Amino acid sequence: MKVPVEFDEIRPFEPEELPQAYDRLLANPQFRQVLNFVLPGVPLEMIKEKMHACKTNLDFQLNFCYGFLQKLVDKYTNGCSMDVSCLDTSRRYTFVSNHRDIVIDPAFLGKGLIDNGFKTTCEIAIGDNLLSLPWVKDLVRIDKTFIVKRGLSPRETLAASKVMSDYMYFVMEQKHDNMWIAQREGRAKDSDDRTQPAILKMMAMGGGKDSITEKLKRLHIVPLAISYELDPCDFLKAQEFQLKRDIPGWKKSAQDDVVSMQTGIMGYKGRVHYQCAPCIDDWLDTLDPDTPKTKIFDIIAEHIDHEIHRNYRLYPFNYIALDTLDGNSAHADKYTDEDKAAFDKYIAGQLAKINIENKDEAYLRERILTMYANPARNFIKASE
Incomplete structure (x- = not known):
């Protein structure tokens, strides 16, 4: 399958690009430190051989990421469950979820899909603000990530959104894979989860000349409620609230993002549950076709919010x-x-x-x- 060149800057690596990406990673001192932590005592040559035996991105996830994620579940949670009972595991979906943790939200989703009978994981939308280190960018592109460009001018943002939207239709209809995207840019620091209509507008930019609802139906959106009993980053988020309150123009640094990632991965989360709501395709059919474009994205966002909210798993x-x-x-x-x-x-x-x-x-x-x-x-x- 030929991937259009317009997607080259944002798509995951293709299988033929993986060997070079593996070699770049293995030559990087920081990545080697990560390997020493994740796979203590395993010789580098053995890791190299195992990496190069992974011919696809999914191979890499199943042979490297899955085992690591299982260790995270065992060590840093009191169990991680997922309910996909209202989905058909032979189909592919775009999961739109609330967003608590930069790394763990989509990572546990991919593992959960495999555990629940899906034959594949999901491609993950991630902001390029988290990819300042070249080896991290290599790693996530091996790990089925597509990149959301941030910090652009309005005109550049419009063009980048169109490319990303077109890519999402390509993933669903040509690559036949699942996708995950957060319901908003950045995490909801106060856990008041609301879908940004702009995310849905972006999705509807591609997909040709179909109506908005017909286009969104082609992406098979599933609202996904992610519930952590404990959020290891809660104190960092609270700290961020005070710094923003007290220091005009305060912004997080790249190092702050790294600390958030580390804390989220290695912090104790208690019980974790992923609850899939029904795919919204049938609900979209119930919308009045004469609904004004100015309102339709708000209506759909409210429906996704309702589905996520009613599917939370609450704890004491x-x-x-x-x-x-x-x-x-x-x-x-x-x-x-x-x-x-x-x-x-x-x-x-x-x-x-x-x-x-x-x-x-x-x-x-x-x-x-x-x-x-x-x-x-x-x-x-x-x-x-």
């Missing part, structure tokens, strides 16, 4: 945070005194990790509580 900490913020015990039947004591201890431990000037403990505590309360708020509202 979510209800404790909600009751604490609301100053009542309206959901006391959802947790015990032991749960409450454990949550208070957890929050104190996370706050202690924050080391910034003029540390505003009350504000930071409120921010972390809000991160755990918002999924409960949205779930309750979606379930009414």
Whole structure:
């Protein structure tokens, strides 16, 4: 299958490009350090031989990534489950999910698809702001990632969005693969998950002359609710809120992103659950064909939000945070005194990790509580 050259800057590596990419990685000192951590004591020559035996990106994921992800599940979670019961595992979908963790969200999805009977994982949309190191860019392009260009002028953004949209149709209809894309640019730091209509507009830019709904049906969108009992990056997100509040124009650095990635991967997440809602194809058929273009993306975004919100899996900490913020015990039947004591201890431990000037403990505590309360708020509202 010939991949159009217009996709060369954003697509994953093709099979014939993998050997050179493997060699570049293996020659990189930083990547070798990663290997020493992931595969301690394994000789480099043996890793090289195993890498070069992987003839496709999926081979690489199954032979290298899958085992590493299983170790992460075993060591840093209290179980990772996924429900795909409303999907046909022989079909391919575009998973649109809430976004908690830069690396783990799509990584656990790919593993979960294999565990649940899909014959392939998914291509992953990731912003180029996370790819400042050349070896990281090589690694993610081996790992079935396509690149979202950030920081462009409005005109450049429009052109890049059109190429990305065309690429998504190519993945679905020519490569016959799944895709994952976050419902918004960047993570929802307060866990109030809302789909940006701009993501849907981007998807509808490609796909030829079909109507908006017909185009989106061709991508087979599945709203996906990702629920972590604990977010290892919660204290970093709270810290970011205070820095943005106190320092005009404060922006995260590339190093901040690296710390977030490391913390998200190696931090304890408690129980993790991925819940797939039904594909929205049939629902799109129910939309009034005369719906104005100015409204249709908002309507679809609201539907995806409702599907994600009602499919959260909530844990005692979510209800404790909600009751604490609301100053009542309206959901006391959802947790015990032991749960409450454990949550208070957890929050104190996370706050202690924050080391910034003029540390505003009350504000930071409120921010972390809000991160755990918002999924409960949205779930309750979606379930009414």
